[in-house]
Amino acid sequence: MGEVSRGQLARELGVSPASVTTQTSELIEQGYLTEVPLVPGAEPLRGRPPVALRVAAGAHAVAGVKFSMRKHVAVALDFAGNQIAEACEPARDRAPPGDQIEVLARLIGSVCAEAGIGPGDLAQVGIGVPGFVDHASGRVHWSPVFGARDVDLAQAASARLGLPVIVDNDANLAALAELWFGSGRTLSDFAVVTLEHGLGMGLVLNHRVFRGALGLGVELGHTKVELDGALCRCGQRGCLEAYVADYALAREAHVALDLAGGSVGGADLVERLYAEAKAGNAVAQSIFRRAGRYLALGLANVINVFDPELLILSGERMRYDYLHAQETIAEVGGSVLPARATPPRIEVHAWGDLLGAHGAGALALGAVTDRRIGGPFEGAAA
Amino acid sequence: MGEVSRGQLARELGVSPASVTTQTSELIEQGYLTEVPLVPGAEPLRGRPPVALRVAAGAHAVAGVKFSMRKHVAVALDFAGNQIAEACEPARDRAPPGDQIEVLARLIGSVCAEAGIGPGDLAQVGIGVPGFVDHASGRVHWSPVFGARDVDLAQAASARLGLPVIVDNDANLAALAELWFGSGRTLSDFAVVTLEHGLGMGLVLNHRVFRGALGLGVELGHTKVELDGALCRCGQRGCLEAYVADYALAREAHVALDLAGGSVGGADLVERLYAEAKAGNAVAQSIFRRAGRYLALGLANVINVFDPELLILSGERMRYDYLHAQETIAEVGGSVLPARATPPRIEVHAWGDLLGAHGAGALALGAVTDRRIGGPFEGAAA
Numbered sequence: 100m101g102e103v104s105r106g107q108l109a110r111e112l113g114v115s116p117a118s119v120t121t122q123t124s125e126l127i128e129q130g131y132l133t134e135v136p137l138v139p140g141a142e143p144l145r146g147r148p149p150v151a152l153r154v155a156a157g158a159h160a161v162a163g164v165k166f167s168m169r170k171h172v173a174v175a176l177d178f179a180g181n182q183i184a185e186a187c188e189p190a191r192d193r194a195p196p197g198d199q200i201e202v203l204a205r206l207i208g209s210v211c212a213e214a215g216i217g218p219g220d221l222a223q224v225g226i227g228v229p230g231f232v233d234h235a236s237g238r239v240h241w242s243p244v245f246g247a248r249d250v251d252l253a254q255a256a257s258a259r260l261g262l263p264v265i266v267d268n269d270a271n272l273a274a275l276a277e278l279w280f281g282s283g284r285t286l287s288d289f290a291v292v293t294l295e296h297g298l299g300m301g302l303v304l305n306h307r308v309f310r311g312a313l314g315l316g317v318e319l320g321h322t323k324v325e326l327d328g329a330l331c332r333c334g335q336r337g338c339l340e341a342y343v344a345d346y347a348l349a350r351e352a353h354v355a356l357d358l359a360g361g362s363v364g365g366a367d368l369v370e371r372l373y374a375e376a377k378a379g380n381a382v383a384q385s386i387f388r389r390a391g392r393y394l395a396l397g398l399a400n401v402i403n404v405f406d407p408e409l410l411i412l413s414g415e416r417m418r419y420d421y422l423h424a425q426e427t428i429a430e431v432g433g434s435v436l437p438a439r440a441t442p443p444r445i446e447v448h449a450w451g452d453l454l455g456a457h458g459a460g461a462l463a464l465g466a467v468t469d470r471r472i473g474g475p476f477e478g479a480a481a
Numbered sequence: 482m483g484e485v486s487r488g489q490l491a492r493e494l495g496v497s498p499a500s501v502t503t504q505t506s507e508l509i510e511q512g513y514l515t516e517v518p519l520v521p522g523a524e525p526l527r528g529r530p531p532v533a534l535r536v537a538a539g540a541h542a543v544a545g546v547k548f549s550m551r552k553h554v555a556v557a558l559d560f561a562g563n564q565i566a567e568a569c570e571p572a573r574d575r576a577p578p579g580d581q582i583e584v585l586a587r588l589i590g591s592v593c594a595e596a597g598i599g600p601g602d603l604a605q606v607g608i609g610v611p612g613f614v615d616h617a618s619g620r621v622h623w624s625p626v627f628g629a630r631d632v633d634l635a636q637a638a639s640a641r642l643g644l645p646v647i648v649d650n651d652a653n654l655a656a657l658a659e660l661w662f663g664s665g666r667t668l669s670d671f672a673v674v675t676l677e678h679g680l681g682m683g684l685v686l687n688h689r690v691f692r693g694a695l696g697l698g699v700e701l702g703h704t705k706v707e708l709d710g711a712l713c714r715c716g717q718r719g720c721l722e723a724y725v726a727d728y729a730l731a732r733e734a735h736v737a738l739d740l741a742g743g744s745v746g747g748a749d750l751v752e753r754l755y756a757e758a759k760a761g762n763a764v765a766q767s768i769f770r771r772a773g774r775y776l777a778l779g780l781a782n783v784i785n786v787f788d789p790e791l792l793i794l795s796g797e798r799m800r801y802d803y804l805h806a807q808e809t810i811a812e813v814g815g816s817v818l819p820a821r822a823t824p825p826r827i828e829v830h831a832w833g834d835l836l837g838a839h840g841a842g843a844l845a846l847g848a849v850t851d852r853r854i855g856g857p858f859e860g861a862a863a
Contacts, residue, residue, distance in 0.1 A: 288694040300786075304686065311788020312670040322782040323816060325707055326774060335816060337778070392708060396719070400704040404682075404786065406693020434705055434717060 102135055102151035123152055131158050131178070131472065154179040159222040159467050160214065162207055163460025165269060165452050166199065166228045166244045168192070168296040168345075169415065172452040173206035175214045175221075176460040178467075180279060184213035185453070193246040200259050207260060224264045225463030226256060227272040227455050229297055231318075234310060237266045243296060243332070265466045269293065270317075271308050272458030273413050274301025278308070279461040281454075282411060282446060290407045292319065292398060293414040294422065297332075298340040302405060320344070324396055342393035345369050345416065348386060355382045373419055387421030395427045399434030402443045409444045417449040484517055484533035505534055513540050513560070513853075536561040541604040541849050542596065544589055545842025547651060547834050548581065548610045548626045550574070550678040550727075551797065554834040555588035557596045557603075558842040560849075562661060566595035567835070575628040582641050589642060606646045607845035608638060609654035609837045611679055613700075616692060619648045625678060625714075647848045651675065652699075653690050654840030655795050656683025660690070661843040663836075664793060664828060672789045674701065674780060675796040676804065679714075680722040684787060702726070706778055724775035727751050727798065730768060737764045755801055769803030777809045781816030784825045791826045799831040 103111075109119045126132040137149035156179035164173040168190055175184040186209035188202055203226070211218050230242030237253020239245060257264040267275075274291040277283035283291075287306050293299040300319035302309040309317065320340035321333055328337030332346060341347050352372040375383035398410060412423055421427075428445055435443060448454070487505060491498040508514040519531035538561035546555040550572055557566040568591035570584055585608070593600045612624030619635020621627060639646040649657075656673040659665035665673075669688050675681040682701035684691040691699065702722035703715055710719030714728060723729050734754040757765035780792060798804065810827055817825060830836070 304691075309686075312790040317788070318785040322785050323778045324705065326778055396705045396708055400782075403700040403704050406699070408694040 102137075102153045104137060104149075104151045108152070126472070127152075129471075131155055131468075156181060159464075159471075160216055160220060161223045161225065161460055161463035161467060162210055162221050163225045163272075163456045163458065163463055164203060164206055164227070165272065165455035165459055166190070166226065166242075167269070167415075167452055167455070168229070168243055170452060171202055171206060172456040173210045174453070174456045174460050175210040175216075176457070176464065178464065180461065180464060182457070182460075184210040185456075186210045186213065187452070190244065193243065195246045196250045196252070196255065199245060200255055203256055204259055207262075218260065218262065221262055222467045223463040224256065224260060224262050225272075225459035225461070225466070226252065226264060226266045227269040227459040227462075228252070228266065229269045229295065229299065232266060232268040234265075234267045234271070237264070239266065241333075263466065263470075265462055267459070267462055268299065268301075269295075269455050269458075270299025270301040271310070272301070272455050272462060273299075274303050274308055274458070275461045275465075276454050276458035277301075277411055277413075277448075278303050278306070280457060281448070282409060286408050288405070288407050289409040289411065290401050290405055291411045291413050292401065294343065294394070294412065294416040295414040296345045298344050298397070299414075300401065302407075304405075319397060319401065322397070322400065324393060324400075339393065339397045343390045343397070343422070348372060348390055351386045352383075355380070355386055376421065384421065387419060388426075391422045391427040392430060394422055395430035396434060398431045398445070402431070402435045407443070409446065412445065412447045413449070413454065415449070415451045417447050423447050484519075484535045486519060486531075486533045490534070509534075511853075513537055513850075538563060541846075541853075542598055542602060543605045543607065543842055543845035543849060544592055544603050545607045545654075545838045545840065545845055546585060546588055546609070547654065547837035547841055548572070548608065548624075549651070549797075549834055549837070550611070550625055552834060553584055553588060554838040555592050556835070556838045556842050557592040557598075558839070558846065560846065562843065562846060564839070564842075566592040567838075568592045568595065569834070572626065575625070577628045578632045578634070578637065581627060582637055585638055586641055600642065600644065603644055604849045605845040606638065606642060606644050607654075607841035607843070607848070608634065608646060608648045609651040609841040609844075610634070610648070611651045611677065611681065614648060614650040614653075616647075616649045616653070619646065621648065623715075645848070645852075647844055649841070649844055650681065650683075651677075651837050651840075652681025652683040653692070654683070654837050654844060655681075656685050656690055656840070657843045657847075658836045658840035659683075659793055659795075659830075660685050660688070661846075662839060663830070664791060668790050670787070670789050671791040671793065672783050672787055673793045673795050674783065676725065676776070676794065676798040677796045678727045680726050680776075680779070681796075682783065684789075686787075701779060701783065704779070704782065706775060706782075721775065721779040725772045725779070725804070730754060730772055733768045734765075737762070737768055758803065766803065769801060770808075773804045773809040774812060776804055777812035778816060780813045780827070784813070784817045789825070791828065794827065794829045795836065796831070797833045799829050 105119045109116045132152050133155045134150040135153045137151045156177040158178040160177055162175050170187050170189050172187045174182050177183050186206050207218055228242045228244055231240040239250045239252045241248050253264045253266045270293045273293050277291055283289050289303050291301045298320035300317045302317045321338045323337040324339045325337040329341040330336055331338035331341035349368045352368045372383050376387055487501045491501045514534050515537045516532040517535045519533045538559040540560040544557050552569050552571050554569045556564050559565050568588050589600055610624045610626055613622040621632045621634045623630050635646045635648045652675045655675050659673055665671050671685050673683045680702035682699045684699045703720045705719040706721045707719040711723040712718055713720035713723035731750045734750045754765050758769055
């Protein structure tokens, strides 16, 4: 999102300088790019005055919203991807879709007010939700944040806001945020595993978010790690998520903390379990340790099948250091191909919901670019 | 590998008819394409005499060789991918690499004799081996067919044969064969799971074999399906392969058949187990049934993370119908995302070693095309 000279652009894209000049002059005319004085170190092209190109930050504004089980976070971004406003609201469990649409409208109102623009000034809204999301159609087959199945979220949100809306799975958006703003900017292939209320994965292959042939994407959380194993909230047995997610920890926490359950919510219960473990409760520690070992198993499986350059662990629950302790990371190394010359690179980014909101914003920026400038652009609907 | 008109080519590639005319006239000059009378139904382009283009079958010949634990199979292919000769030799377990290079030389000699050409007439040799293969460097980190680790197969074979040699994992070559000659010709994303002595997977994404960032590819057989589970021949525990491969069945067959073991080889033991199961031995049936359930779990995991258009089950062991019985396929359906609108398409191709040899031949053809015509071509070394 910085400056780049035309010469550098030509080299990086592998096209002729003349082609860059033609293409960029159109984008400058349309107001998407501006010329700025060349930064030191960049070289002039063809004896012109030394200038670089920069995305015109004011060309458009978009909003990105991430729904989660704890809170809903919205950001407004300018066309260069800079955050110009932020808002959040605590989550209400499994609210009816209509209520969540009203939450969305309030969040959009808040970020617009903070950014000093009207909602009608937004070029696009991007939304990220956990669960099974059909990005192409904008439908949410199932999500823990909705009290209903098969919600036509893009259509309903668009009708309420009077704005174009694009929707994706939150783990895909975490990957998109890393691709646009984070560690993934210089990589062609990487994976982001998100651990929040559930376990998700976003995968970037050849600089693009991989969504699979049917657009359902990568459901790491529901890969099976034990035949006839623990019951998952998806209704199936032995899913990885059923061993590492909040609700998996909560299930054992009831035993460990000798609680009757029911009155204590899942998230609070896990917080108490974590406090107990930190205070030296060996049973509480064993629960996190076991979840960490299953997480390691799942991460090793990701590395064995996708062989990414980098694996990023992301999400709110990465605060629980037991889950990514040295032993866990070492266990990943012991479960991947012995033939690998180098152990896989693993980074922990406990960035939480703001990252997801930025990913939703990047999705919106991609859709705007795609629509206004044409051509496939990462993050745009299929 | 059939005929195609220039107009159809332009439409399928999304380029201009003029560009097709320019490019193909070069290829005709170089002898890689020939003009043939237009097939009925195809349309003329720009009023020229109605002709179609066909790959010039005689432009080059290549050989493809597949090494496996049971036998080694070689084919010679013409430049259009037609088989012009075939040869095979029984395998000897874990032979020293030098002996296997001699086997290779004999197989190449046999197919050349049958094709009526000299080995020096081959433009390229492709080799497929099971195990951990670094396609880019041509090194075999580990393979059950070699009695040594870290074999520089491409270099050693090339030195012995005096021909360029390219090497890949046998499951990648099964996928390449399906892409060039089989069910994958019209698909952009599909997976081939091979079950022979071990369990392998080849994955085609966007019409190309996916090899991962580090070139080690997709190691489905060593994804973990149970924490601290059954011992795998890779030395790790809980690998899918350790529940479904020959040696996994053989381990339980010793118990079921009340055999002391040692004197009966792995493959024969599994054949006897299969005969027992077919004859009504309930214990023998339960061994296959359990392996089938684990295979179903592994296939569901493939579908959950890659979301392919088609999943092909391939390899010698697919003869064991218990492994792909209706219940197994149904079990896959019950372990994938409930959100999928349609159950995944699964096909069983018990094609065996000849398919792998054709894949090795396709790899060789890709390398020739890449070297002689330029530009990245599927199957060529990175």
